[in-house]
Amino acid sequence: MTHREFEGFTSYARRLKAAGDNPGWVRLPHSKRVMQAEGGKLYFTGEPCKRGHISPRNEHGDCTQCHVMRLAERRNAV
Numbered sequence: 001m002t003h004r005e006f007e008g009f010t011s012y013a014r015r016l017k018a019a020g021d022n023p024g025w026v027r028l029p030h031s032k033r034v035m036q037a038e039g040g041k042l043y044f045t046g047e048p049c050k051r052g053h054i055s056p057r058n059e060h061g062d063c064t065q066c067h068v069m070r071l072a073e074r075r076n077a078v
């Protein structure tokens with residue numbers, strides 16, 4: 001992992017509070033741009049998705065919880 005530019009205390013505190021029981025999420029990149037520069041697959045903004053989940057997002061910008069829900073729906077549809 002490379003050293004990344006610090007996003008600022010306000011953004012970091014917001015992401016830390018949003019992470020709650022998952023402090024590892026705060027160590028993820030804070031934006032998609034930074035994630036792509038580092039070659040990662042997940043980033044954490046601390047902002048809720050359109051369904052209200054607060055979780056990391058993948059390289060397509062999709063919330064990981066929404067992605068898991070869609071996979072379960074497809075599996076149950078068969």
